[in-house]
Each structure stands twice: as C-alpha cells, then as structure tokens.
Amino acid sequence: MKLNPLYIALLASITTNVSATTTDLEHIEVKGSYFNDYKVDNANGAMRTSASLLETAQSVTVITDTIVNEQLATTLGEVLTNDASLTAGSQQRNREVFNLRGFELSSSTGYLRDGHQHWSHYQQPIEILQQVEVIKGPSSILYGQSGPGGLVNMVTKKPTAQTLFNASADVDQHGSTRFMVDAAGALTESEDLRARGILVKQDVDYWREYQNGENRERDRFLGALVVDYDISDNALVRVHYDRTDDEAGLDTGAWIDNNANVIGSDKTIRDMSWAFTDITVENLGVDLEVFLADNWQVKLGYNEQTFERQRFESSPSRNSYDAQTNTYTSNPYDRFDDWQFTTAFIDFIGEFKTVGIEHQLLIGVNSLDYFYRQLRTSADSFDFTAGQNEPARPDISYKTPDRTSETEYDYYGIYIQDLITFSPQWQVSLGGRYDKQTRKGRNNESFVPKFGVLYHPNESATIYASYSEGFEPQNETITNDKDINFGMEIDAVTSEQRELGIKWQLLDDRLLLSGAVFDISKNGTLVTEDLETPIGSVTTETNQVGEQRHKGFEVAAQGAATDRLFVMASAMYLDANYERANEKLQGKRPVDAPKWSASLWTRYELNDAIAFNAGAFYEGERFADSDNTITKDAYTRVDVGATYKFNLSNTDINLRLNIENLFDKSYLGGGGTSNVTVGEGTNLRLAAQFSF
Structure with a gap:
C-alpha cells in the first residue's frame, strides 16, 4: 500500500x-x-463508486471549494471557467448556459446534484457546494438522458461532527454585497446526529443600465439544511432541504452587427426597466447508505425539486431594429412556469474476487418523473426609440392566460457496470444500460453500452481507451408557435465518443497531469435560425440537421507544484463541424465553440499569513451565428488576488482582495447576435471571512 x-x-x-x-x-x-487543497483523487458523486480518478477510463475534472473561495465566485459560470473544456453561452434572463466540448449542456439532462439529475434553469447556489465535478463525454450509462459533451455534478457540503461556524461578507465596486453563514456540528454527545445549515443573502448591482438610467439589480436568498443520523455503525440516513428565492431585472443581452460590434453602448440594456424574473426553487430529499457486509453496500436516494418562475418580459426584437432611427419593437408578455422534477435511485455496490480476478460491481436503477406547466398572456406590441420616455408596464397577468401548455413524462433505467482488475497493470471497465421514457402518445427506448481499458505502467499513472454512447429523448414536437416548423415531431438524439487518455501523478502524487484525445459524434442535432424575412409572426426555422462532429484534445495540471505554489491549468483544442447537414450548415462550425481555449489559476504562499493568486482565461475566436459570418474576437482576461490571514481572540480571519479583468480588456462572452454577453471591465471585490 x-x-x-x-x-x-x-x-x-x-x-x-x-x-x-x-x-x-x-x-x-x-x-x-503542505495541505493540497487544489487536488482531489476521486469523483464519487459523479461516478457512483469509490474508484479513483486513476481507475476511471474517462476524463474528469474536479474543482474544489478552495478555488471557488479564492476567486470569490458567485455563480456556477465563474467556477466552470477553471476548466477549458467548458465555454460560456448566453447569460440572458438571469441564467447561465454552458458548452462542454462544444456541445450545449441541457437544463434537464446536463446537470447533477449529488448524483441526482437536477433541473438547472437558473443560477445555481454555489455556496452550498463542496466541489464541482465535470465528467467529459456521453454518460448515459449511469444517468440515462445525457448529452454528448458530458455532465456537471455539484457535490454539496455535508454535516461534520466537529463544530464549525463560518461567516463571511463581500462587496464589489458597484455596491453589490453578499453575506453568508455556514454552521455545522454534532447535535448529540455521541455525535450520531449531525447537522449543517447555510444562509446567504445577496444583493447585486450590475454594471449595465436600462435606457431610463436605472441600474439592473438582483435580490437573492438561500437557505439550506442537511441532517445526518447514524442508524447504526453500518447505516446512515441523510435528509436535506434547500430553498432559493431569486428576483432580478431582465437583461437579454447586447445586440451586435455583422462585424461583431455592439450596437449602441456596451452598458445599454434593451429590455425595459420593469421587465423581471422571479424564481423560487426548493429541493427536499432523503438518502440512505447501508453496508450489508464488509464489501457490499446499498445506496438509495430520493429528491423532489419544485421550480416556479414568473417572467415579465418586454421582449425587445433585434430583427425589428432600425439603425437610422435607433427604433425597435417590443412584444411584452407575462409568463409563469412550473417544473416538478422528482428523482430516485438505488445502487448496489460490491467488491469481490472470482478466480483471482477482482471486481468492483455496480448494479442500479434510477427514475425521473417530469412535469411542466406554462401559463402565458401577451400584451400589444409597441415601438421604442432610444431617448424617449419608457412606456409603462402593460396591465396584464399570467393569472388570466391566453395560452397554456403542459408536458409530462416518466423515465427510468437499469444499469450495470463492472471494473475488472486482472493485475496491478491491467483493468477493464464495461457496462450497459436499458432506458425507457413514457410520454403521452410517444415512448422511447434505448440500450447504451460503455467500455474502457486501463493500463497502469506504475501505481501513479494510467493510460486508457474508452467508448461510450449517449441518448436524449426529445419533446414530441417543436413547440414554438413562431417557428416555421411548429408541430414537427423530433426524433431522439444519439451520440457516441471514442477517447484515448493519460493520467499521471507527479511529485509524490501532489500534482496530477492529464491529457485526452476525443472524437464525439451527435446525430439529430436541432438548430434554430432566424428567418431572413419573417412571415407574419413566424420568425425562426428549426430543423434536425443530421450529424455534429467534435474532435480535439485536452491537457490539464492540478495540484501542488511546490510546497508553496498551487496550480489549476487546462487547455483544449476543438475541431467542431456540422456533417451530413442541410446545405446551409454543411461544414459550418457551431456557435460559441472556439478552436482554442485555456485557463490558469494559481496560488503562491509567501508565508503562512500572506498568499497571492493570479489567473488567466483565454477564449479563441468564436462564431456568433450558425452561418459563420460573424466572428467574435479572441481574448485573454487576467485576474489577480491576495489574502491575509491572522488570528484575533481565537477567531481566524481571512481578508481578501480580488481584481477581475486587471487590464480592463474589452471582450464579448457567449451568445449570438441578439443576446451576446458583454465582458465587464476591471472589477474589484473585497471579502472578510471569519472562522470561530
């Protein structure tokens, strides 16, 4: 050992x-x-077993809460910039969209929380997270519905027997504030009952402004409670609850012209100041873990997620914009969305030997019940010219809808996976999954396999090759009544990946180096485009255009380079194109899929009290439209930070200063011609963290 x-x-x-x-x-x-808080050796929450990263025939990145805290990150998007395989899409309407290996992560199938599929149509509350795990490539074998790019699993903080009480406050130069309390400890003398509670209050003042001069604001509250109880020495039950209330003014993004120049000022929000979104999300669930024997255990999990959102839109139209008069049309509406996302799973995990061959076997079943209801009412359109008085908010309410819709389906899968160890040098991972989705008027079934071979030249290195598939059932039809193909049935999307990689731990296993070459194909890709000439109220055209092929390679380093220098670095090259598509898209590159991307974050400890951080985040050229005629320039953003730690009256105090975009670089983030994110200039953040 x-x-x-x-x-x-x-x-x-x-x-x-x-x-x-x-x-x-x-x-x-x-x-x-040293204490190596940049590196984690396994991703149990995502891979469902205790296999280490060196025993995983797949590229996986784990971002620790240390890095999140050092960067004073407030959104999941700020966390995911630490992995170059993830690039940002649109950030409109107070939510974030991401692309993994060039494929957009779906709100319903692209995210997990503690191994549960998690509806992620909102900005995630990262203050409750212990780490974020990024699993690259199709992962349908373990979770069923999974896109070709991979999954993001959010691992939450758990109760501790040791008493802790942490409080923090941070502020930025715009006046935004965030206050957090994190408390945990044993509730009984025997420490068999433990709890952890987290409270967050955040008020954000954004740098972009409405055209009447008002600032865009956000008001967020988060409350979370987790309780662990040791039923016996071999059984643990965990109950969790969290609630997020998040209200914000709307910003659907900037408009750019054919040269990728922002139309008007970078600070201008085209939405009206009365447009807003109001979200309430609740998660309630229970998990049970029982050791049936020394080498066998069973895990059960259940979670109910309720997501309710009101969105009052002014809905400015880029297609109606008149550059000479600076006039455009808005199409206001009030909309209420209700999602109910119920997940459950049961896993049997065992380790045993047969004829001298070791097995780590996983057999499980998981299910998802999905319900969605929308109420919507629209107001009369109006024209707005920059400089005129903002029109009053229309007197409409979703409570008297002129349009309603409902979607409901059940989804379950049975899966098996075995990690077979033939010798200290050779392992094979193989498995398969059967899925069935039941939807009114339409059912989907699939079987997806997974196979991997691992070779360990020594105990600190792995060379692997793997093959995996993905399967994504789609909605029955195209439901956007403003699309020329409204009502067209959509077939299931399938994908497959071939990957060859290496993982190597250096410097007494303090630093993990990894690299992977991948080839992913996706069949049945949906592409929505704006019509050059709208037909009445019909403004878009959506088609399943055939195959999307993404090939490339990644390299990464994570951990301690010395006792004082810690690093997390990654880079990706991506060759992504539409193949066997319609004439308009054949050979074109998907939107927001740069050829090159890279990220770097470091910490250097000058001594036990003072540490410095520096980071650089690079995005290569990207297309803003599917025709590949509008190119957003490459950019590099540089961030720096410093922290000072000291103890006062038995209280550990950590003071931190971060400067984001040190050189005030102007750049465009994710999004297309009508919803692009404009990069913020230099921004200062100050924080004080107290541990009692």
Whole structure:
C-alpha cells in the first residue's frame, strides 16, 4: 500500500533519542507539511463508486471549494471557467448556459446534484457546494438522458461532527454585497446526529443600465439544511432541504452587427426597466447508505425539486431594429412556469474476487418523473426609440392566460457496470444500460453500452481507451408557435465518443497531469435560425440537421507544484463541424465553440499569513451565428488576488482582495447576435471571512 506523502513527511521528521545507559523520554519533533487543497483523487458523486480518478477510463475534472473561495465566485459560470473544456453561452434572463466540448449542456439532462439529475434553469447556489465535478463525454450509462459533451455534478457540503461556524461578507465596486453563514456540528454527545445549515443573502448591482438610467439589480436568498443520523455503525440516513428565492431585472443581452460590434453602448440594456424574473426553487430529499457486509453496500436516494418562475418580459426584437432611427419593437408578455422534477435511485455496490480476478460491481436503477406547466398572456406590441420616455408596464397577468401548455413524462433505467482488475497493470471497465421514457402518445427506448481499458505502467499513472454512447429523448414536437416548423415531431438524439487518455501523478502524487484525445459524434442535432424575412409572426426555422462532429484534445495540471505554489491549468483544442447537414450548415462550425481555449489559476504562499493568486482565461475566436459570418474576437482576461490571514481572540480571519479583468480588456462572452454577453471591465471585490 502506498503511504500518503503527508504521513511520510511526518514519519520522516520523528527523531527518537534513547540513551544506552539511561531511560530517556522519546523526543518527537513534527515539522509542518503542505495541505493540497487544489487536488482531489476521486469523483464519487459523479461516478457512483469509490474508484479513483486513476481507475476511471474517462476524463474528469474536479474543482474544489478552495478555488471557488479564492476567486470569490458567485455563480456556477465563474467556477466552470477553471476548466477549458467548458465555454460560456448566453447569460440572458438571469441564467447561465454552458458548452462542454462544444456541445450545449441541457437544463434537464446536463446537470447533477449529488448524483441526482437536477433541473438547472437558473443560477445555481454555489455556496452550498463542496466541489464541482465535470465528467467529459456521453454518460448515459449511469444517468440515462445525457448529452454528448458530458455532465456537471455539484457535490454539496455535508454535516461534520466537529463544530464549525463560518461567516463571511463581500462587496464589489458597484455596491453589490453578499453575506453568508455556514454552521455545522454534532447535535448529540455521541455525535450520531449531525447537522449543517447555510444562509446567504445577496444583493447585486450590475454594471449595465436600462435606457431610463436605472441600474439592473438582483435580490437573492438561500437557505439550506442537511441532517445526518447514524442508524447504526453500518447505516446512515441523510435528509436535506434547500430553498432559493431569486428576483432580478431582465437583461437579454447586447445586440451586435455583422462585424461583431455592439450596437449602441456596451452598458445599454434593451429590455425595459420593469421587465423581471422571479424564481423560487426548493429541493427536499432523503438518502440512505447501508453496508450489508464488509464489501457490499446499498445506496438509495430520493429528491423532489419544485421550480416556479414568473417572467415579465418586454421582449425587445433585434430583427425589428432600425439603425437610422435607433427604433425597435417590443412584444411584452407575462409568463409563469412550473417544473416538478422528482428523482430516485438505488445502487448496489460490491467488491469481490472470482478466480483471482477482482471486481468492483455496480448494479442500479434510477427514475425521473417530469412535469411542466406554462401559463402565458401577451400584451400589444409597441415601438421604442432610444431617448424617449419608457412606456409603462402593460396591465396584464399570467393569472388570466391566453395560452397554456403542459408536458409530462416518466423515465427510468437499469444499469450495470463492472471494473475488472486482472493485475496491478491491467483493468477493464464495461457496462450497459436499458432506458425507457413514457410520454403521452410517444415512448422511447434505448440500450447504451460503455467500455474502457486501463493500463497502469506504475501505481501513479494510467493510460486508457474508452467508448461510450449517449441518448436524449426529445419533446414530441417543436413547440414554438413562431417557428416555421411548429408541430414537427423530433426524433431522439444519439451520440457516441471514442477517447484515448493519460493520467499521471507527479511529485509524490501532489500534482496530477492529464491529457485526452476525443472524437464525439451527435446525430439529430436541432438548430434554430432566424428567418431572413419573417412571415407574419413566424420568425425562426428549426430543423434536425443530421450529424455534429467534435474532435480535439485536452491537457490539464492540478495540484501542488511546490510546497508553496498551487496550480489549476487546462487547455483544449476543438475541431467542431456540422456533417451530413442541410446545405446551409454543411461544414459550418457551431456557435460559441472556439478552436482554442485555456485557463490558469494559481496560488503562491509567501508565508503562512500572506498568499497571492493570479489567473488567466483565454477564449479563441468564436462564431456568433450558425452561418459563420460573424466572428467574435479572441481574448485573454487576467485576474489577480491576495489574502491575509491572522488570528484575533481565537477567531481566524481571512481578508481578501480580488481584481477581475486587471487590464480592463474589452471582450464579448457567449451568445449570438441578439443576446451576446458583454465582458465587464476591471472589477474589484473585497471579502472578510471569519472562522470561530
């Protein structure tokens, strides 16, 4: 068994002086050793077993809460910039969209929380997260509905037996504030009952402004509670609840012209100041873990997610914009959405030997019940010219709708996976999954396999090759009544990936280097385009255009380069195109899929009290339209930070200063011609963190 470097350092520093003629006491000297808080060796929440990353035939990145705290991140998007395989899409309407290996992550199938599929149509509350795991490539074998790019699993903080109480406050130069309390500990003397509670209050003032001069604002509250109870030495039950209330003014993004120049000022919001979105999200669930024997355990999980949203839109139309008069049409409406997302799973995990061959076997079943209801009412359209007084908010309400819709389906799958160890050098991972989705008037069934071979030249390195498939059932028809193909049935989307990779731990396993070459194909891709000449109220055309092919490679480094220098770095090259598509898209590159992207975040500890951070985030040229005629320039954003730690009256205090976009770089983020994100200039953040 290989000893942890921390233990080796401690053992090596112990000196014992024993006199030959007298009996002396032992003299033990313990020297300090590093704590590697940039590197995690497994992704249990995402892979459903205890296999390490070196035993996983797939590219996986784990972003720790240390990095999240150092960057003073407030959104999941700020966290995911630390992995170059993830690039940002549109950030309109107070939510974030991401592309993984060039494929957009779906709100319903692209995100997990603690292994549960998680409806993610909103900005995630990252303050409750312990780490974020990014699983690259189709992962349908474990979770069923899964896109070709992969999955993002959010691992939440858990109760601790040790009492902790952390409080923090941060502020930026615009006056935005965030206050957080995180408390945990045992509730009984025997420590068999433990709890953790987190409260967050955030008020955001954005740098972009409405045309009447008002600032865009956001008001967010988060409350979370997790309770663990040890039923016995072999059984644990966990109950969790969290609620997010998030209200914000709307900003559907900037408009750009054919040269990718922002139309008007970078600060201008085209939406009216009375447009808003109001979201309430609740999660309630229970998990049970029981060890049936030394090498066998069963895990059960259940979660109910309720997502309610009102969105009052002014809905400015880019297609109606008249550049000479600076006039455009708005089409206001009030809309209420209600999503009910219920998930459950049961896993049996066992380790055993047959004929000298070791097995780590996973057999499981999971299910998803999905319900969606929309109420909507529209007001009369109006024209607006920059400089005129803003029209009053229309007197309409979704409570008296002129349009309603409902969608409901059940989804379940049975899966099996076996990690077979033939020798210390050779392992094989294989498995399969059967899925069935039941929807009114239409059912979908599928079987997806997965196979991987791992070779370990030594105990700190892995070379692997893998094959996996994905399956995504689609809605029955195209439901946008403003689309020329409204009502057209949509077939299931399938995908497959071939990947060859290497993982290598260096410097006494303190630094993990990894690289992967991948080839992903997706069949049945949906593409929506604006019509050059709208036909009445019909403004878009959606088609399943055939195959989308993404090939490329990734390299990454994560961990401690020295006792004082920590690093998380990654880069990706991506060759992405539509193939066997219609004439308009054949050979074209998807929107927001750069050829090159890279990220770097580091910490250098000057001493035990002072540390410095520096980061650089690069995005190559990207297309803003599917015709590939509008190109957004490449950019590099540089961030820096510093922290000072000290103790006052038995309280650990951490003061932090971060400067985002140090060189005030102007750039365009994700999004297309009518919803592009304009990069913010230099922004200062200050934070104080207290640990009692």
